[in-house]
Every structure is written in C-alpha cells, then in structure tokens.
Amino acid sequence: MTSKRISSPALRRRQVLGGAGAFVLAAILPAGRSRGAGMLVEDATASFAPNAYIRIGSDNIVTMILPNIEMGQGIYTSSVMLMAEELGIDPQSVRIEAAPPGGGAEITGGSTSSMTEWMPLRQAGAAARTMLQQAAAARWSCAPGACVAQDGYILGPTGQRLSYGELAADAANLPVPKDVVLKTPAQFRLIGRPMHRLDSQVKVDGQAMFGIDVQVPGQKVGAVAACPVIGGHVGHVDTQAALKIRGVVAVLQIDDAVCVVADHYWAARKGLAALDVQWVEGPNATVDTQAIYRQLEGGLSSSAILADHHGDAQQAITQAHGRYSATYRQPLLAHATMEPINCTIHVRPDGCDIWTGTQVAERARDTTAEVIGLPKDRIRLHSQYIGGGFGRRLEHEYVTQAARFGRQVSHPLKIIWSREEDITRDRFRPAYLDHLEAGLDERGYITGLTHRIVGPAVVARWEPSGLGANGYDDDLSVGTVITPYTYPAYRLEFARREPPGVITAWWRGVGGTRGLFVVEGFIDELAQRAGVDPVAYRREMVRNNPRALAVLERVARESGWGTPLPPNCGRGVALQFAFGSYLATVAEIEMAGPHDVRIRRVTCAVDCGQVINPDQIAAQIEGGLIFGFSAALYNEITLEKGRVQQDNFHTWRVMRMNEAPGRIDVHLIESTESPGGIGETGTAAAAPALANAMAAVQKRRYRFLPLLSPLNQPSGHEKEQQG
Template sequence: TATSCRAERGEVIHGPTGRRLGYGALVDQAATLPVPPNPPLKDPKDWRLIGTPAKRLDSPDKVNGAARFGIDERLPGMQVATLAACPVFGGQLASVDDTKARAVPGVRQVVRLEDAVAVVADHMWAAKQGLAALDIKWDEGPNAKLGTADIVQQLAAASQRPGVVARNDGDAVRAMAGAARKVEAIYELPFLAHATMEPVNCTVHVRRDSCDIWVGTQVPTFTRTAAAQLTGLPRERVQVHNHLLGGGFGRRLEVDFVRRAVRIAMQVPGPVKVVWTREEDIQHDMYRPYYYDRIAAGLDERGRPVAWTHRVTGSSIMARVTSELFPKTLRVMRAVGLHQLIATVKGLDVDAVEGAAEPPYTLPNIRVEYVRQEPPGVPTAFWRGVGPTHSIFVVESFIDELAAAMQQDPFEYRRALLDQAPRAKAVLELAALQAGWGRPLPPGSGRGISLLHAFGSYVAQVAEVSVSKQGEVRVARVVCAVDCGVVVNPDTVKAQIESGIIFGISGVLWGEITFKNGRVEQHNFNDYRVLRIHEAPVIEVHLVRSTETPGGIGEPGTSAVMPAVANAIFAATGKRIRKLPVKDQLRP
C-alpha cells in the first residue's frame, strides 16, 4: 500500500521488506490507475530537499566560458550580418547606395528590408565597416518630429479623462469630500530599455524545405511560429536551438529581432548570424512604457487614509501581446466568453494596474482606474518587474508622502495599516528589524522603506543611501525580507532578489529613454547607465519560513527597491522624487 512505501532517489521502497523498484519499472502500471483526488502530501517536517540550498550546475561553465549563448554560435560556412533600422519608429527605407560598402574586404551582400538594411560579410568587423560605408536615405514617416515632451503632453491630457475601473471599493469620491485632509500627487516614470549584456542576435539557416534557428530566447514556441509564418514552412519543419540568454529581462520575450534575422536569411545562401550592435539594440528596443499617474488620498484626523484614488495612464502591453502572440487562443476564448483571462477586459490592462489595484493596506474606500494612451510609434514591452515597476513605486512613494504629511514614521505608518495583512506586516517588521530602523545615520544619509505584494509574494525592503554635496546618490545597503511561500532552493531566491535589486537601482537612479526628432537619444552604456560592480550596495536577504503556496521571485526585487531608494533620498535630503530617474535632480 501507499502508506507502507516511500519514494527516495528515483525509487519506490517498500518499508517492511526493503524491496526497491525504479520509477521506470512502475510507469506502465501507474498509467492504468485512477488519479487520486486528494493525494496526501509529505509533512513539511519530513522535507529533506525542499528548503535546502543547492548549487547551480551551470555556474562553472558560465565562469570558464564553456556556456553557449546565442552570440557564440559558429557553423560551417556561416556568414555574419549586422543592420541599421530606420532611426525613427514607423519610418521606412527610401534608398541606399551600397557601392562603397561592397568594396569593403569581406563584405558579401547587402540586404534591403522595408525598414532596415543589413550588410552580410565574412565576419562582424567587415559587416560593421560595410554598414558604416552605406549611403542610406530614410523616409522617416509621421513621427519624424516626435519628442518626449510631446508624449508626456499626450499622457497628461489623457490622464484627465475617466479611465476603466480596475477596483472600486466603497465610495472614494464621497469619502474624499468628507476627509479632514487631502494629499495628491502626480508621478511620472520614463521609458526604459532592457540594456542586456548580450545584444540581441539570431542565427538562421533557411533551406527549401526547412529552417534552423540558433538563438537565446524566452519564447522558443513563438520564435518557431514567427519563422514558419515568414518562410511559409510548416511549424514542424522549423527547428529552434535555444541557447542561454546574456540577459533577457523581457527583451527576449519579443521576436522582432528573430523576424528580421529570418527575413535576412531568406535572401542569403547558407547560415547567417545577425547581430545587432549595442547602439542598435538600445535605440530599437521595445521599452517599458512611460506612465503618468495621478494619485490622491483623503485622511482622517489620525492621518489614516479614508479615501484613495489612483489613475494609471500609459501603454497597454497586454493588448499588443495578446493579439500578436496568442491570436488563435484569443479567438477561441472570445468565442466562449473567457478572453478576459488573458487579454484586456473592456480596456483594462491587468498588468498596468498590478500593484496599484491590490495594495496590502487597509483602504476602506479605494478607486483605481486605467487609461490607455499609446505613444505614437514607440513599441512597448515587458521589463523585469513588469507592471509593479511603476505601480509599486507610485503607491509606496505616496504612502511615504502621507506619513510625511502627518509627521509620522514611515515604518510605523505602514504597520498601522496592515492589521488585515499579516504576511505583509511580518515582512515589513522583519526588514525594519534587520536594517536597524531608527538607528541614527550620518548627515546626508537616509533610510527608506517599501512594501510589495505582487506575483503571490510579499517583499519589504529598506535602502540606505548617502547623497553627496554634488547631488550624487550612493546606495550603500539594502535589506530585504521575503515571504514567497514554500522556498525550494534558498540560494536561488536570494540570487533572484539580489539581481533584481541591482537592476532596479539602475532604473531608479539613471534609467531613461528619451526622444528628440523621432530618435532615441541614448546609444550605449555611456549614456544609458547601469550599476557597476564597485557601485553595488551590500545586500542582505532574509527569508520567511512558510508553507504557503509558492509565489514569484524573479520580479519583486526590482519593483520593491525603486521606491525604497527614492524614500531614502527623501529621508536624506527632504526632496521628494515624483519623476524618475533621479539622475541630476539633486544637483545644487
């Protein structure tokens, strides 16, 4: 019987006799048995592997260079291509004179696409030299004069109109009118690039009856579908050889670079590796949307929020992703009335309001709305942390504003609003305890705190920063408390939190994509700055032991650190950061 057996190291062991059978020996018989409706689970006290740190098996290869990323692909007879796309989104290739490019040693071919031109060569250097020698003329299209200020103006105007309701508990309008005090603010968060260490690249070999793709992608199935659509081949004739990612962060959820590589390969004999330069990658990324948020709270005599309104205005990633990547699924689910599970619901983008629509605090009257406003021509996509990268920043910065308005401690103010959220309260208290909340810091330094409930996990962070007289911010220490339910491998959880914190600090301090005359102004790491090793803070991660359902852990570190840093800057300087990035805002 099941009670007399145990599973161990791939075998089922009969306790009384010690007889052992491997799983493989039992498969055929097990397949004929009915699935038990409520199989008993192992008691957590008997866990041997769950919760035990385990080293990653791929770490040595990543250190010694043996790991294979997409850009490492080498094939017999392979050529290398690089490209230039129209610098203005929505523009087209008007003409190109390739006379000088063809004279570059090693250049084999110039491929023209509707909105780009590629140079195919024996190696990357020749391809780059050939590309630089092209005389390209662009039809820049309707967005040739577009600037960031134009986009912000459109968002600000759109934010004035009522949005689709994401949450409406109580009567926020009436409660606001009767509040003892009202606090309101506008927050702006910029476009953000993914800035992966490995620029996007894709190697493709298109034959008459098959297609092979070597790439590092987060979506091999979508990659296969895109190639099949372009080549006209059946999906089963497209083979995707997936490699490790030199950074994904949502960028490699997209297949735009795969489509371009396939279109180029269809005009090239043999395999061709298409590599984007870093500049091309940053200037033709698919960006985290620009968000323009209006938020207000009505407070009672004690400073507790009795009314809360939050209107999110920005692009809808879900609307595009659903229609582009799940068209068949969407059609089927729409036919049965279930399309709202994966799409926008009557105009509501559930990702755009995640973190805003379900804050953990006790808010008796809350109304959250979403206004969709697409930036003209600018492609938007998921960025590590997705919707909460903006919504948690706004909510947690604003909670800090309320505490400051009432001259109350930010930690104590939050804790008083968490009586109905014990898991959130526990991580908040743990982070504050481990960070030494309330302990004095030197002049020019400050601590900030934040709380996140998203992806099924609870995360609290305390950031310690120092601000120089020149306005330079240094994040010295981040203390993080995490309750993500059952933790299988603590090392993996800590690694994800640590890397998310590094990613988020880059975003809050410097991350920004801007437009002038339709063009992205940033080019490379010199003007799209990311945190470097010598700038990294001390990071402490404390895990809550839990038997709750496992939650997500890849995203929360990024979303939670951004408001913690901004709140710490306020504590150090008295300046509230309502528009990101911080960048030069603190300079005298």
C-alpha cells in the first residue's frame, strides 16, 4: 500500500469587487469540505461566501478577511504572511477580520488551513499587486513591469512613489488578471522565515476578544445546566431559592436544560446552585463504560465493511512463514479546552446577533435561524478568538442552546458553561478497538496485513453525505490507509458501533491520533519479534519512500538513537504521514517504576512541504505533543449510570509544567512541495512514541490507552503461530 497525498481542491476564479473608493479583491477559497457553491457579494460591506478578501482603502489600510478562525494555531499570522509576501507589505500593518458565514468553507479543522490557503492567498496578493502596478503605470505612462511594489508603495522607474491607498480607486476599475505571476522561493522575503505571532500583543495586553470576554450593552449572563444523562430531560423545577439570590433576574427552561439569568456570572452560578431541578434521566441512565466496551468487543467477530484492500491479505497470512496478531483499545476523550463553552446572543423581532468562537461559522448561523425562525440573512455572526478548539467547536449545539434560551428574553444573553458542564456535556473522542494480524516472512517482515477497526463513524452524524456508499468513514484511513509504509497485501475492515449514552465527535485528528497509536505500536512489536532495531525495521519498510526515509534518518541522528542511555531509560520511535506531512518522532523517557514516567526529551523531524513560518510549526508540534502526552498517560472518560465521572482538572488531568518533556527539538526538512498540515501531527505522534519508549524500558507492550491503565499489565494478549 502506498502513501496517498491529500491534494487541495481546485481553486475558484478570483473577482474584483469595487466600491466607495476602495479596491477589494476576493480570492475564493476551495470549498473542499463544504459541497456548497460559492457566492460573490455585490459590495465590500455585504455578506459573502467562503472568500478571503483583500481590502485596501483610500486611507492606505489593508484589511484581510480570513475564512479560518484563530484558536491558538497561528493562522492569523501564516495566512497574512502568504498574502503580504505577494502584495509587498509589512504583515504587521494588516488588519484582520473573521469572515462572516458564506458558502461553507469557513471551516477550521483537520490541519487544512495552510494546505487550502497556500495558493489562493498568494494569488490574491499577487493579483492585487499586479493591478496596483497597472494603475500606477497608467498614471506615469510607463510599462507596468517598470513599477515595483514595496512596503505598501508602488515605485516608478524615475523615482516616483504612490501609496496603495492613493491607487486604490484606480485599481478598483481595472479587470482582474486571469493569470498572475507568483514569486519564486528565491524571491521570498517572508515565507520560510520566523515571524513572531501577529496576535501576541493583543492577547498579552487584553485587547483580543475571546467569546467569553464579550460585553454587549444591556446583556445579562446565564449559567446553564443540562440533564447529566444524554437523552434525559427536565422534570420538576423549583425556582424560589434561585430567584432570591441577589442579581438573579430569571430562570429559563428548555426540554433538556435550565439557565439561571443574572446581572453577572457569579450571581448566575449561585442561583444555579440554589435551583432545585428534578431530572428525568431517560433510557441511558443505566449505561456504563463497560457496556460501551462490550459493544466494541462484539464487533471484533461480527460482520464488517470492507473499507480498503489490495492483494489477498488473508491468503498471504495463511501461507506466511509466521503470523502475529494484537488488539488495541482506546478510550473516550474530552476536549477540555481552556476556554469553556460560551455564546452571547441577542434575539430581536427583526434580526439576531451572535458573538461566539466557532470553527464552523455557517452552522452557527444556520442553527440560530432555524431556532428563532428568521431568514439566514437576518442573522449576524461575530466570530471571536477561540481559547482552544481541538475539534470541540466544530460542534454547534451550544449555539443552538443559546438561541433557544435567547429567544425567551428581549435583552442580549451570554450563556457560560462551568468547567464541570463543559467536560461532562462534551462531545467526546470515540472509543475504539483495533485488531491487526500480520503474515511474516522468514526475516519477520510483513507479507500480508489485516486490520479491523471497531467504533463509531463520526462523519455519519456530523455530515451524513460524507459517509461512503458502503458506510465507511474516510477519516479512519488517516494513519491506516494513509501511511508511509507499503504492504504486499492489505485488508482494512470497519465494524461500525455507535456507543450508547454519549455523543462522539472529532478530537484533534480522530483518524490520525487513533490510527497511528495502533499501527506504530504494531510495527514496533513486529520489530521486537524479529529482533530488529525499530528504526532499522521501519527503514526497510520505507526504503522506496524518500520523504519518509529522510525524516526517519534525521530523527535517528538528532535524537542519538542507538547511543547508550542511563538505567531505566529508553527511547521509542513513531513515523507518520498524516495531514499531508511526514513526521518522525523519538521520545526518550525514564521510568523509575512501572507507573512513574518522566519524559526526558522528544525529538521530531518534519517534512511539511514548503515552510511558511518555522516558529509556528515548532510551536504547534510542541503544544500538540504535550496535549497528546496528557491524554496518552492519564485520561479516559468513564460513565456510571449514564453520568460522566470526570468533571474538572482534578479528575481530568492535564500535564503540569514539571511533568512536561525536559526538552523538545523540532527539526525542519527543506522542501519545495506544497505545504501540508501541522496542527495535529504532534498530538498524533505522542501516544505511539511514548508507548514504544515505555515498552523498551519495561519489556512489555502497551496496547491500551491511557498508558498507565492496569490493563497494560502483562496478560498474554499476543498470539503467534509459526507457519
């Protein structure tokens, strides 16, 4: 099986929108995951579809309207760099606006922002530059090629100079060029060079507006509690004690939740604590974690979908010199973002305004329109910075909830979920079981591989049209079908099992994070069985994949792979092709005891294609690793009588500063390939690299997450037959 590179969808045509002395160039971004047709607006102030706009006013201010939202990943820096590179301006001078809902491409997730914006934003900047040069050339009666764009000015052949603002009105009257000349890498002044985050200052000094910061004149604040069991609803509510709390003004109710409204949040919280609510818990009140795992275990032996295959893997296994199998288990996981769920809404007879952080602006708008019964064009969404998304804000049920409460009052209403509400009512990363069996040659290398995945299909709920004709969720191919390895024969099966009592969702790369833990753990086991060094074993498997081989060799060299370590220390390696990027990771750890893990050092080598901002890539990988290590070592969502047992950071553990790796080194490999994604690569690498390092120290395999679970004690899960 060969690697599959995710290609960007075809780009749409650019158009110029003129008006009021401003030059507005709209670069239509690919509607890759939206399936909705784009729509152009008539002027710069109207709503628009999934477009990235460059707006240059007569005041010489350049504004960029981005379809992707900033949630800590740095897209408000790298996207501006792409446009500013071609336009010839200082990125620090650009104003940024979040795009309003349009044709559906304002979706931030899947590590796709740089992949989808690489060409459109550069083309937008180049087209704007070209037209400004043409406008200046017309004034000076010279050839456009004699005019140079530099630092917000067009420079003429004899020393003339006009600012972009001075040329904006003239440029607006010119036709958009059908073809533009982009800068070559040798001409780059910004792309590929480190740049400090453009949003750092406003975040440090408090100017950055997150959803939870929103203050609207006349607003009240609501503290929310939903039925603690999914599928349950509100029974009896006694409001007397709550309404006696100073500052509480109302108690609102919908079918499955209550909201205490007050002048400020503390009063709302006190009112909610005093509220007497009797819940009708419904059919999921008996669900526990073991019921979910029993359901998954049943899928290991029942019928399944054939998701992908080549060759006859089963025959290859039957005829192999040896065979080896293993089963892996991964738990439900919460997102637990730093900023808990919140949404501010003002419902009026003639319209509605929403202020929130969302990864999918269009869905937030559309659900509000449906709830309050107004046309979509009467809904104005104001996207805010997101204090951590990780896929949580790909969901929009909290906006639906806010709209259902907000339509009951005349004033603006901000709902805020407590940390406990945020975790227990999360939409969780699914639990999965994976079973792999390999046929092996006399050297211990794979001749045939079968892989069965048992678990939910997240896309079936989130976007049913995205489910394959055979019922397969393609996200599960990341780390399994999409891999740097080649197998002579391969068969992937999927047994879909939707768990009771929880709603599942994407979690910082569901396919990549779950698939890589399984595949990289299994590859490591096969190397161990063959008596071959894990790096050498992988080197043989990717010998015909030069990009994968390059990151593997680089990480081995930079990590000191194979050099002596102190007692109780070990290294683990993981190799991946996911989200369009190649990454090799080595975790070096110390284990003083079987439950005492200290991560001494992590080394990564990454080929993510053309680098836009190297500092941003390193920061993304560092943060992703720590996020992934926290989940891999400690965390699992469990249920008892339908209720989630983890509810705050004392039961949902986040890696502390003293537990974080002592050192993380990220090495970038130069490449001229188009950029790949990077936001989820570090998280995907964390669990397999760490599990393989722990196995090296403890001399036993770790097939269950979290890694410190007692399930990882030796139990004879391996099954081996000699042919």
